[in-house]
Amino acid sequence: MVDDYLSELMKKAKESSNTLDSSPQNPVKNEEVIIKNNQPKILVEDRDEEIAGTIKQKDMEEFNKKIVEKETSDEPKIEINADDAKEKTYVEKKLETAKKKELAKYGKVTIYEIAGEPMKFYFIPTLRPTSAERKIINTIKEATTRLVSIAPFKVRNPEERRFLYKQKITDIINSNPNLKIPPSRLNFYADAVVREMVGYGLIDDLIKDDKLEEIMVVGPKKPVYVFHREFEMMETSIEFFSEQEIEDLINKIAREVGRRVDVSNPLLDARLTDGSRVNATIPPASISGGTLTIRKFREDPYSIIDLIRKGTLSSEAAAFLWICIDGMNVKPANMLISGGTGSGKTTLLNVLAAFISQRERVLTIEDTAELSLPLKHWIRMEARPPGLEGTGELRIDILTKNALRMRPDRIIVGEIRHDEAFTLFTAINTGHDGSLGTVHANSSQETLVRVTSPPMNVPKIMLSGLDLIIVEHRYHDRKKGTIRRVSEISEVYGGMTDDVKTQAIFQRDPVKDVLERTLINSKYIKTLRDFTGLSKEKFDAELDIRKQFLEKLVEENIHDLKKVSELAQDFVEKRSYGENL
Numbered sequence: 177m178v179d180d181y182l183s184e185l186m187k188k189a190k191e192s193s194n195t196l197d198s199s200p201q202n203p204v205k206n207e208e209v210i211i212k213n214n215q216p217k218i219l220v221e222d223r224d225e226e227i228a229g230t231i232k233q234k235d236m237e238e239f240n241k242k243i244v245e246k247e248t249s250d251e252p253k254i255e256i257n258a259d260d261a262k263e264k265t266y267v268e269k270k271l272e273t274a275k276k277k278e279l280a281k282y283g284k285v286t287i288y289e290i291a292g293e294p295m296k297f298y299f300i301p302t303l304r305p306t307s308a309e310r311k312i313i314n315t316i317k318e319a320t321t322r323l324v325s326i327a328p329f330k331v332r333n334p335e336e337r338r339f340l341y342k343q344k345i346t347d348i349i350n351s352n353p354n355l356k357i358p359p360s361r362l363n364f365y366a367d368a369v370v371r372e373m374v375g376y377g378l379i380d381d382l383i384k385d386d387k388l389e390e391i392m393v394v395g396p397k398k399p400v401y402v403f404h405r406e407f408e409m410m411e412t413s414i415e416f417f418s419e420q421e422i423e424d425l426i427n428k429i430a431r432e433v434g435r436r437v438d439v440s441n442p443l444l445d446a447r448l449t450d451g452s453r454v455n456a457t458i459p460p461a462s463i464s465g466g467t468l469t470i471r472k473f474r475e476d477p478y479s480i481i482d483l484i485r486k487g488t489l490s491s492e493a494a495a496f497l498w499i500c501i502d503g504m505n506v507k508p509a510n511m512l513i514s515g516g517t518g519s520g521k522t523t524l525l526n527v528l529a530a531f532i533s534q535r536e537r538v539l540t541i542e543d544t545a546e547l548s549l550p551l552k553h554w555i556r557m558e559a560r561p562p563g564l565e566g567t568g569e570l571r572i573d574i575l576t577k578n579a580l581r582m583r584p585d586r587i588i589v590g591e592i593r594h595d596e597a598f599t600l601f602t603a604i605n606t607g608h609d610g611s612l613g614t615v616h617a618n619s620s621q622e623t624l625v626r627v628t629s630p631p632m633n634v635p636k637i638m639l640s641g642l643d644l645i646i647v648e649h650r651y652h653d654r655k656k657g658t659i660r661r662v663s664e665i666s667e668v669y670g671g672m673t674d675d676v677k678t679q680a681i682f683q684r685d686p687v688k689d690v691l692e693r694t695l696i697n698s699k700y701i702k703t704l705r706d707f708t709g710l711s712k713e714k715f716d717a718e719l720d721i722r723k724q725f726l727e728k729l730v731e732e733n734i735h736d737l738k739k740v741s742e743l744a745q746d747f748v749e750k751r752s753y754g755e756n757l
């Protein structure tokens with residue numbers, strides 16, 4: 177039965193590809209591949225779940241090796257060939273003619289510099305199937321959709337999911353001689369189908385590049401931009417040729433998270449299976465076409481050691497914030513991290529939360545789950561916009577209120593924007609010490625104004641529960657490029673009777689480019705000293721010993737977040753504060 181069905185499908189594809197005019201003026205419509213919708217869904221393999229649990233890295237490598245071996249060099253690979261020359265992208269054309277210098281090469285990527293151009297260029301060979309090939313790809317895609325059912329939640333690891341799909345797609349192609357796909361093209365078609373079904377089409381390779389921080393699709397017939405960890409903003413050789421191509425990708429992402437993007441809902445916030453955060457817009461919201469902004473998830477999240485090495489904060493300030501997180505076991509600080517877009521707030525929040533003791537019960541609430549903590553007793557909550565029927569919305573505020581009923585030791589709100597501010601401050605003022613969150617603001621003073629103004633509306637009197645505001649900025653330095661720096665660590669005072677003000681305990685010296693401790697008498701440090709009975713000197717000694725500990729990790733290049741968190745916790749466990757320090 178499966179064979180009959182496939183034969184019919186392949187025959188249709190063959191017929192239509194024979195009569196195909198592959199010129200771009202006559203684009204192929206998907207409907208031309210006639211697939212009967214009433215075909216029963218048949219499982220090629222009913223053991224997906226079982227298989228999913230047993231996939232090994234070795235299996236994947238061996239399979240890929242075997243399938244690539246089938247590729248012989250006597251048949252040309254479809255890259256950008258003469259027929260498609262007119263379809264070359266802007267950057268491809270530019271790189272072909274300009275005098276360029278190769279700056280770096282890794283995997284399939286080459287980074288070029290062209291004299292006189294402000295940005296560098298990111299080149300990656302792209303397989304743009306010809307229209308005839310697209311026909312075949314669509315057919316195999318249809319067949320795969322009908323014949324293979326692998327529930328995403330059963331195979332969570334994206335690499336394993338890809339592997340399973342590739343195996344099954346290869347089986348489908350192999351068992352269908354009607355398609356007349358030579359062995360040398362098997363890998364090309366299998367990869368193309370995998371990329372479209374379980375990957376992200378044209379930008380799939382960009383999503384897999386861990387050196388990228390951000391991927392930005394700005395509309396059709398314009399280069400896709402990337403922000404690279406080392407080479408910063410670049411134009412890539414990838415380009416969507418039509419609005420439809422972009423909207424197809426946006427729809428695919430929307431479907432994965434059970435949403436719909438259309439004229440009445442032209443905005444989408446979602447998370448990809450690899451954890452990356454994505455925002456998409458379509459017309460009429462973005463007038464010159466669909467856009468995608470993808471903040472890539474870091475496989476290897478930054479630790480405090482990475483931030484010290486990058487100069488984001490000094491080791492002394494890092495040691496101080498570490499003390500603030502555990503509060504010397506007496507008074508963990510309530511802190512807000514402020515900064516502009518992309519200044520590194522979420523990253524710093526993650527870095528600091530990694531200092532929280534494994535003994536605590538931690539609840540995080542986010543719009544799009546981005547935090548990646550090395551903690552065991554951690555409950556992640558994620559907000560959700562209304563579903564397709566306009567119901568099922570889960571607002572951050574509702575989740576924060578609910579979190580209070582879950583006996584949390586710590587409440588962390590990823591990004592505070594609306595009513596949740598009031599809920600969080602209620603928690604802070606009713607004894608939930610050690611609460612953390614981020615706010616969009618450019619200084620400590622501005623943070624207070626934002627928090628007390630609409631739509632957050634926190635009454636001034638409640639601000640006294642907030643101990644510290646950390647402000648981070650993203651700067652463009654002529655020599656160093658884009659840098660991220662903590663500009664101040666300030667504490668909040670006043671509020672009960674007079675105006676609420678802030679004073680910096682650490683302040684960045686822009687000339688020396690260091691975050692230095694100021695001479696002010698900190699109210700928060702005084703509270704810690706009062707609770708522990710530590711003298712001023714002993715407090716400073718504690719700060720110093722933690723600073724040295726962090727510097728040693730920097731020196732020994734121990735920066736893995738999990739490792740740093742373990743070592744720091746072990747360090748704190750062995751110390752006791754009070755009389756015997």
Ligand SMILES: Nc1ncnc2c1ncn2[C@@H]1O[C@H](COP(=O)(O)OP(=O)(O)OP(=O)(O)O)[C@@H](O)[C@H]1O
Nearest residue numbers: 389483486488516517518519520521522523524660
């Ligand atoms: N201190 C840092 N040094 C270098 N890169 C950093 C630093 N902090 C964050 N980044 C990188 O900058 C990007 C933005 O970081 P992050 O998501 O933490 O910013 P954000 O302020 O939370 O942004 P948004 O306002 O969009 O929520 C990420 O790709 C991250 O890896």
Ligand SMILES: [Mg+2]
Nearest residue numbers: 521522523591
């Ligand atoms: Mg953020």
